[in-house]
Amino acid sequence: MRAILNPCLAVIMADIRASLRYPGDILSGLSYFIMMATLIPLGLGADQGELARIAPVMIWIAVMLASLPQMDRLFSRIAKDGVLEQMLISPTPMTMLMLAKIIAAWLIIILPLVLAAPVIGIMFGLALDRLAMMLCFLAIGGLCLVMIGAMAAALVLGSRQSGVFTAIIVLPLSMPVLIFGVAGISALQSGADMAGHMMLLGALTLILLVLSPPVTAAAIRFSEE
Amino acid sequence: MMLVTSILTHLPHDFWQMTSPSIHPSIGPSIDLRLAINDLAISREGGLLIQGLNLELKAGQVLFLRGANGSGKTTLLRALAKLIPLHHGQYAINGVPHTADHAALMRQLLLVGHRNAGVEHLNVISSLRLMASLMNIEASPEKIPEKIPEQIRKKIMTSLDALGIKPLAERQISHLSAGQQRRLALARLMLAADMTHRLWLIDEPFNALDDDAARRLCDIITSYCSQGGSAVISGHGTMPLTPDMTLTLGTSPSGELS
Numbered sequence: 001m002r003a004i005l006n007p008c009l010a011v012i013m014a015d016i017r018a019s020l021r022y023p024g025d026i027l028s029g030l031s032y033f034i035m036m037a038t039l040i041p042l043g044l045g046a047d048q049g050e051l052a053r054i055a056p057v058m059i060w061i062a063v064m065l066a067s068l069p070q071m072d073r074l075f076s077r078i079a080k081d082g083v084l085e086q087m088l089i090s091p092t093p094m095t096m097l098m099l100a101k102i103i104a105a106w107l108i109i110i111l112p113l114v115l116a117a118p119v120i121g122i123m124f125g126l127a128l129d130r131l132a133m134m135l136c137f138l139a140i141g142g143l144c145l146v147m148i149g150a151m152a153a154a155l156v157l158g159s160r161q162s163g164v165f166t167a168i169i170v171l172p173l174s175m176p177v178l179i180f181g182v183a184g185i186s187a188l189q190s191g192a193d194m195a196g197h198m199m200l201l202g203a204l205t206l207i208l209l210v211l212s213p214p215v216t217a218a219a220i221r222f223s224e225e
Numbered sequence: 226m227m228l229v230t231s232i233l234t235h236l237p238h239d240f241w242q243m244t245s246p247s248i249h250p251s252i253g254p255s256i257d258l259r260l261a262i263n264d265l266a267i268s269r270e271g272g273l274l275i276q277g278l279n280l281e282l283k284a285g286q287v288l289f290l291r292g293a294n295g296s297g298k299t300t301l302l303r304a305l306a307k308l309i310p311l312h313h314g315q316y317a318i319n320g321v322p323h324t325a326d327h328a329a330l331m332r333q334l335l336l337v338g339h340r341n342a343g344v345e346h347l348n349v350i351s352s353l354r355l356m357a358s359l360m361n362i363e364a365s366p367e368k369i370p371e372k373i374p375e376q377i378r379k380k381i382m383t384s385l386d387a388l389g390i391k392p393l394a395e396r397q398i399s400h401l402s403a404g405q406q407r408r409l410a411l412a413r414l415m416l417a418a419d420m421t422h423r424l425w426l427i428d429e430p431f432n433a434l435d436d437d438a439a440r441r442l443c444d445i446i447t448s449y450c451s452q453g454g455s456a457v458i459s460g461h462g463t464m465p466l467t468p469d470m471t472l473t474l475g476t477s478p479s480g481e482l483s
Contacts, residue, residue: 007358010354010355010358010359018344021347022346078344081344082342083343086359
């Protein structure tokens with residue numbers, strides 16, 4: 001078990017350490033997120049009712065757009081450096097290493113956005129009494145987005161216009177996340193029951209948790225041949 | 226649809242084996258036979274690049290893989306690390322056949338490829354630490370993954386010292402020169418220098434190295450082989466090291482063994 005766990009932890013720690021040393025990626029995603037959230041109220045005017053109505057959609061779209069460019073770069077650098085090659089010839093299963101990579105990406109890309117979300121919630125006049133649930137939605141939905149992004153990034157690895165292809169692959173796959181996520185946060189706002197949306201989002205996460213790491217690993221092995 | 230089928234056929238070998246990999250005993254009937262290749266063929270871009278290759282490398286021997294650019298040196302090395310599928314034939318490292326469990330085979334080899342596998346945004350120690358973990362070279366149980374266990378740190382330092390880049394230990398990988406990065410890649414060999422059963426697959430190690438580094442590398446390989454380790458080293462022209470065997474690729478379809 002240790003032969004699997006230790007390398008996975010090492011992969012996560014290496015990613016976190018690298019992103020803390022060069023926080024540019026985290027900050028660019030975060031600034032994108034905040035920029036969207038400040039510009040839209042400015043453009044729409046200060047109708048609080050209107051803003052609160054579109055707030056759930058805005059937050060989700062902001063999370064998606066802020067994280068997409070970073071997903072695209074998930075593997076390109078380590079593929080060029082040959083680190084991926086070393087991962088492939090590690091005795092530790094590539095599937096598990098990819099799971100570690102996904103967890104690291106969630107911590108680096110999604111977690112800062114989730115932590116920034118309450119600030120934006122206030123700007124949009126969201127009721128903050130059920131804030132914890134909203135953050136839960138974002139965190140779980142964010143994990144889905146990372147897993148979809150990882151698959152897409154691995155599939156387009158080595159192609160020149162990878163950014164375009166990633167967007168094309170990610171867009172349809174992330175629709176359910178958007179639908180259940182928005183419905184869930186809207187339900188939270190109106191005080192309706194949101195358990196169903198949460199369960200569907202959770203089910204989606206579990207499916208992707210089984211599907212995404214092996215598909216990512218297989219796509220990378222294919223691209224390294 | 227074609228993409229789906231190709232993905233399915235390329236699922237990792239470990240896809241159905243998520244349990245802890247069993248450590249294959251390195252002591253077997255063919256303990257002194259490090260590498261055995263039998264009628265190997267590898268196809269690239271539709272044509273056969275290497276075919277009918279037979280080879281036996283014993284413990285303590287060095288094989289020099291010589292050939293012009295594009296003659297298949299890298300392809301052969303990567304195929305031996307299972308990164309490229311075989312067209313035909315089989316091979317075994319320490320008696321572990323290439324069809325064996327992924328982890329069991331990977332524990333028998335060590336590949337230093339063209340790319341140096343340094344993590345751009347990390348410093349030299351952290352990057353080697355990740356490589357040591359991926360190679361499953363681990364110290365006794367560690368509690369805090371953030372801290373590098375003393376045992377591993379010592380190993381990393383010895384490796385860096387052997388390649389003459391110890392003063393660069395805290396340096397960012399992206400600030401290293403090409404030669405220094407190459408030395409760092411070769412330091413990976415030293416990390417596993419005490420595991421003499423691992424077959425070293427080194428792709429053009431003498432490129433980008435200065436005389437000092439080349440000499441150090443020769444010393445490392447010589448001492449590894451004197452302890453019973455074996456290495457396959459690719460390159461063109463001559464090698465500063467006297468190999469036990471030379472395989473010239475590209476002259477005839479199957480290569481010439483001398």
